Amino acid sequence: MTFDPRSVIDAKRVGDIVDEIDLRGLIDGYVGGGIGDGPMAAFLMACVLQGLDRDETSAMTRVFVASGTTLSLEGIGRPVVDKHSTGGVSDGVSLVFAPLVAALGLACVKLSGRGLGHTGGTVDKLEAIPGLRVDRSLEEIRRQAETIGCVIASQSEDLVPADRAIYALRDATATVRSIPLIAASVMAKKLAVHSHLIVLDVKAGSGAFMATLEDATALAELCLAIARDHERPAIAAITIMSQPLGAAIGNALEVAEAIDVLRGAHEGRLRDLAVELATHTVVTLTDADPDDARRRASAALVDGSALDAFRGLVVAEGGDERVVDAPAAVLPQAPVRMPLTAATSGILALTDAAALGEAARTLGAGRRRPTDRIDPATGIVLTPKVGDRLAAGQPIGEVHARDDTAARAAADAVAAALTIGEQPVQVPPLVHGWLEEVD
Numbered sequence: 263m264t265f266d267p268r269s270v271i272d273a274k275r276v277g278d279i280v281d282e283i284d285l286r287g288l289i290d291g292y293v294g295g296g297i298g299d300g301p302m303a304a305f306l307m308a309c310v311l312q313g314l315d316r317d318e319t320s321a322m323t324r325v326f327v328a329s330g331t332t333l334s335l336e337g338i339g340r341p342v343v344d345k346h347s348t349g350g351v352s353d354g355v356s357l358v359f360a361p362l363v364a365a366l367g368l369a370c371v372k373l374s375g376r377g378l379g380h381t382g383g384t385v386d387k388l389e390a391i392p393g394l395r396v397d398r399s400l401e402e403i404r405r406q407a408e409t410i411g412c413v414i415a416s417q418s419e420d421l422v423p424a425d426r427a428i429y430a431l432r433d434a435t436a437t438v439r440s441i442p443l444i445a446a447s448v449m450a451k452k453l454a455v456h457s458h459l460i461v462l463d464v465k466a467g468s469g470a471f472m473a474t475l476e477d478a479t480a481l482a483e484l485c486l487a488i489a490r491d492h493e494r495p496a497i498a499a500i501t502i503m504s505q506p507l508g509a510a511i512g513n514a515l516e517v518a519e520a521i522d523v524l525r526g527a528h529e530g531r532l533r534d535l536a537v538e539l540a541t542h543t544v545v546t547l548t549d550a551d552p553d554d555a556r557r558r559a560s561a562a563l564v565d566g567s568a569l570d571a572f573r574g575l576v577v578a579e580g581g582d583e584r585v586v587d588a589p590a591a592v593l594p595q596a597p598v599r600m601p602l603t604a605a606t607s608g609i610l611a612l613t614d615a616a617a618l619g620e621a622a623r624t625l626g627a628g629r630r631r632p633t634d635r636i637d638p639a640t641g642i643v644l645t646p647k648v649g650d651r652l653a654a655g656q657p658i659g660e661v662h663a664r665d666d667t668a669a670r671a672a673a674d675a676v677a678a679a680l681t682i683g684e685q686p687v688q689v690p691p692l693v694h695g696w697l698e699e700v701d
């Protein structure tokens with residue numbers, strides 16, 4: 263008998279609670295083709311307008327997970343962490359974090375999505391490396407986790423297919439911005455992989471998907487509650503994305519910057535956040551002393567062990583190994599590189615991260631629709647951070663573009679995104695706070 267979605271849609275429309283049986287009937291019917299886009303879109307809009315409580319969100323997560331297979335990582339010989347970032351401008355942390363924790367004796371298995379809008383996707387960045395293939399089978403993921411200790415792959419066809427289908431519809435129907443729907447989508451992918459710890463990097467600020475600390479905290483708390491409902495250990499960092507995290511905004515550019523961090527040649531907020539996340543992960547999984555864990559994480563970025571782990575990931579996923587030693591010789595290069603200079607002297611008081619991300623997207627570094635193609639060579643490099651003192655005419659970065667017209671437009675956008683003043687400013691913190699599992 264075909265499931266009739268109308269009563270479920272009507273219940274949520276008026277704010278009633280929908281039980282797991284009805285959620286399963288609706289979602290399974292949609293994935294199986296018995297229910298069309300129209301009814302599911304109506305239900306999703308009702309969810310956006312009326313919300314979902316914790317029990318409904320946790321139930322939806324279970325239905326998503328049950329729609330496909332799950333990946334067991336027991337017996338691979340090391341503790342496994344699964345990291346997720348809610349995304350932000352110049353957020354290359356996963357490219358550093360995964361090989362870093364592998365160098366520290368753990369394994370990181372991360373199933374990543376593609377970028378949309380001004381926030382980049384980790385698999386898009388990795389695919390800037392010639393030959394690299396992020397489409398991995400479950401057996402390849404498990405074998406790579408065991409032998410190398412780090413995997414960054416696209417979502418498998420077998421894992422949470424319900425989430426994949428419904429996310430595409432959410433994007434088409436402007437129903438993405440719902441904290442419960444985001445939490446169910448995020449946690450379904452985390453729960454489908456049986457890791458020993460889920461680490462969430464939930465970003466807040468103009469360059470993040472969640473613009474306010476309140477929304478970022480609410481999302482983190484709901485994700486942790488879902489983890490607790492499913493008896494899975496999880497921790498969450500609320501991190502600040504009021505300015506780009508690194509200097510590079512764009513796929514090949516961010517890979518090159520991550521490699522610089524991994525070889526110990528780059529200081530700054532990107533490196534610091536990767537070390538902070540790795541430290542908390544090691545402490546949580548191994549009961550290590552925090553100071554010792556931080557020292558070991560920092561050392562792994564100097565002694566070559568984290569870089570070696572990244573090399574192993576690139577080789578295992580079919581990429582050109584030369585990228586590790588000579589990124590500029592391997593990664594795609596834009597034909598136009600336009601220098602950026604400071605317009606006036608003073609202190610950088612504000613950087614509009616969202617505007618910078620949008621400028622990079624316009625160059626081709628991001629996509630507006632899931633079907634858009636990305637140009638991996640284009641983007642922006644901006645070196646100063648809030649609080650830095652600048653001199654008029656000082657070099658501050660460059661635009662990487664396909665033509666002069668696009669480069670000039672991006673350079674104008676960068677200039678408009680920077681506020682330079684006379685008074686000292688308070689540098690925004692890197693991490694607002696940490697949350698553990700919640701009741």
